[in-house]
Amino acid sequence: MNNTNDDRGPSRRHLLGAAVAGVAAAPVMTQQASAQPQTRSMPDGQSNLTLSVNGRDHHLMLDTRTTLLDALREHLHLTGSKKGCDHGQCGACTVHMDGKRVLSCLTLAVAAEGVAIRTIEGLAGPDGTLHPMQQAFIEHDGFQCGYCTPGQIMSAVACVKEGHAESDAEIREYMSGNLCRCAAYPKIVLAIKQARDQTKALG
Amino acid sequence: MRSFSYERASDVAEASRAGRETGQGQGDAAAQYLAGGTTLIDLMKLDVLRPERVIDITPLRARYSDIQAGPDGLRLGALATMSAAADHSVVLRDYPVLAESLQLAASAQLRNMATLGGNVLQRTRCTYYRDPSWAACNKRTPGSGCAAIKGFNRNHAVLGVDDSCIAQYPGDFAVALVALDAQAELSGPHGQRIVSVESLHRPPNGAPQLENTLAPGELITAYRVPAGAWTRRSLYLKIRDRESYEFAIASAAVALAMDGDVVREARIGLGGMAYRPWRAREAETLLVGKPLTEGAAEQAARAALTGAVTHGDNDYKPELGRRTIVRALMQAKAMEV
Numbered sequence: 001m002n003n004t005n006d007d008r009g010p011s012r013r014h015l016l017g018a019a020v021a022g023v024a025a026a027p028v029m030t031q032q033a034s035a036q037p038q039t040r041s042m043p044d045g046q047s048n049l050t051l052s053v054n055g056r057d058h059h060l061m062l063d064t065r066t067t068l069l070d071a072l073r074e075h076l077h078l079t080g081s082k083k084g085c086d087h088g089q090c091g092a093c094t095v096h097m098d099g100k101r102v103l104s105c106l107t108l109a110v111a112a113e114g115v116a117i118r119t120i121e122g123l124a125g126p127d128g129t130l131h132p133m134q135q136a137f138i139e140h141d142g143f144q145c146g147y148c149t150p151g152q153i154m155s156a157v158a159c160v161k162e163g164h165a166e167s168d169a170e171i172r173e174y175m176s177g178n179l180c181r182c183a184a185y186p187k188i189v190l191a192i193k194q195a196r197d198q199t200k201a202l203g
Numbered sequence: 204m205r206s207f208s209y210e211r212a213s214d215v216a217e218a219s220r221a222g223r224e225t226g227q228g229q230g231d232a233a234a235q236y237l238a239g240g241t242t243l244i245d246l247m248k249l250d251v252l253r254p255e256r257v258i259d260i261t262p263l264r265a266r267y268s269d270i271q272a273g274p275d276g277l278r279l280g281a282l283a284t285m286s287a288a289a290d291h292s293v294v295l296r297d298y299p300v301l302a303e304s305l306q307l308a309a310s311a312q313l314r315n316m317a318t319l320g321g322n323v324l325q326r327t328r329c330t331y332y333r334d335p336s337w338a339a340c341n342k343r344t345p346g347s348g349c350a351a352i353k354g355f356n357r358n359h360a361v362l363g364v365d366d367s368c369i370a371q372y373p374g375d376f377a378v379a380l381v382a383l384d385a386q387a388e389l390s391g392p393h394g395q396r397i398v399s400v401e402s403l404h405r406p407p408n409g410a411p412q413l414e415n416t417l418a419p420g421e422l423i424t425a426y427r428v429p430a431g432a433w434t435r436r437s438l439y440l441k442i443r444d445r446e447s448y449e450f451a452i453a454s455a456a457v458a459l460a461m462d463g464d465v466v467r468e469a470r471i472g473l474g475g476m477a478y479r480p481w482r483a484r485e486a487e488t489l490l491v492g493k494p495l496t497e498g499a500a501e502q503a504a505r506a507a508l509t510g511a512v513t514h515g516d517n518d519y520k521p522e523l524g525r526r527t528i529v530r531a532l533m534q535a536k537a538m539e540v
Contacts, residue, residue: 041209065204067244087245091312100286100315106244107316110209111237111259155312162290164311176447177310 054122069104080120091178101158120150144182281320300437304379327370363478368411382472391421404479432460451475455531483507
């Protein structure tokens with residue numbers, strides 16, 4: 001069983017609130033610079049670790065095999081990040097680590113210590129205002145079933161930030177790691193262009 | 204996934220000590236290095252790799268992720284991510300074949316995770332290797348046979364194979380490195396050494412479970428890519444089943460030094476059709492000193508695929524490979540540098 005100091009609640013609304021409240025109180029995480037190498041897991045296969053998610057630290061006791069995706073979904077109950085293929089092929093589990101988009105299903109939770117993790121739950125503003133990318137996906141119907149959408153949005157936010165959203169072709173190329181089996185791709189491209197322009201206008 | 208102990212190495216000496224039993228490249232090794240994890244975690248989930256110890260070397264990033272460019276060439280830290288190298292301004296301008304081989308590989312997320320060291324050492328995508336429910340795989344279980352030779356082998360290798368294994372090397376970046384005569388800086392329990400990237404991957408030789416020539420506990424710390432008149436006129440042409448986010452079914456890394464229409468130097472690496480990152484030296488020799496016409500390119504391409512061995516589903520590969528080489532050469536010729 002996991003032990004966590006997290007306020008655990010079943011609803012997305014509650015979690016958003018908790019995450020937001022954590023922003024002000026969270027200490028700045030610094031990379032652990034250990035002079036000696038360490039065996040981080042315990043003989044019983046468990047690992048004690050701290051994850052910094054959406055500006056808040058979470059202390060967890062996890063099976064060392066736990067991926068970051070499972071830690072987020074099953075232990076922190078942040079179920080926005082989705083499990084599609086679980087093998088790094090679909091992009092549904094995309095989160096940001098130190099601002100870069102990565103696949104949480106191919107990341108061990110124990111290896112994600114000391115890194116600032118941002119999930120879809122941490123994207124909206126403190127007052128609940130949606131991120132321009134979230135709003136754009138809604139306005140352009142950038143989804144049908146919605147299962148891939150959190151991964152699409154996290155990937156899209158990073159894509160714009162990287163400067164890889166300058167043309168339709170570039171958006172398609174740099175978003176190719178996020179599969180949408182409903183094939184909402186044309187609307188996803190439209191949404192990304194809108195959010196890109198809004199982000200640029202905001203400077 | 205089976206249980207393992209997780210360790211974090213703080214420097215390369217410690218990583219080497221801890222990894223002495225890795226045998227890096229030997230799937231049954233008890234200890235495996237973890238960097239980006241995009242191969243290792245995937246194959247551990249599939250129960251193909253079963254390490255007892257996982258040694259996380261990401262703390263080495265602080266020291267081994269620099270990308271330096273100088274008059275002698277490039278030095279790429281092995282812990283640099285694929286995306287960092289692909290977006291580097293000098294790599295983009297002076298070594299387009301390297302930048303393209305990285306840009307056209309995997310997805311943006313995977314490129315943010317995967318390191319240059321791990322990328323070169325990535326495992327084959329052979330479906331029989333990746334699925335332990337198939338008993339016969341000499342690479343996974345030495346001596347068990349090869350299910351691919353008489354099985355579904357549409358994207359299996361046609362160059363450098365033998366009766367023990369026809370698995371294809373899936374990567375792109377190593378193909379470009381091999382074309383450019385890159386070297387790898389290694390650090391291990393017995394010190395440091397420099398080897399050609401081409402010598403890192405072993406031929407199958409009846410023992411495909413031995414994938415590379417690294418000694419136990421040895422790590423790639425950097426690549427050196429020598430400067431040359433050919434690096435600017437270079438490109439990576441990747442042919443695949445879909446336009447993005449897919450492994451090659453044929454690819455060519457081409458670099459040319461031209462004097463007008465005449466080829467002064469030629470470098471050709473082949474991917475998507477060989478057991479290991481492949482250098483087409485005979486084809487290069489045929490091109491040098493002659494005008495680069497379509498006929499000359501076809502002659503070189505024929506030489507490159509001489510000796511190809513096919514197994515049914517992959518009968519198409521030699522012809523696709525030849526056409527890929529010709530197109531890459533003609534595109535490189537047309538580049539404005």
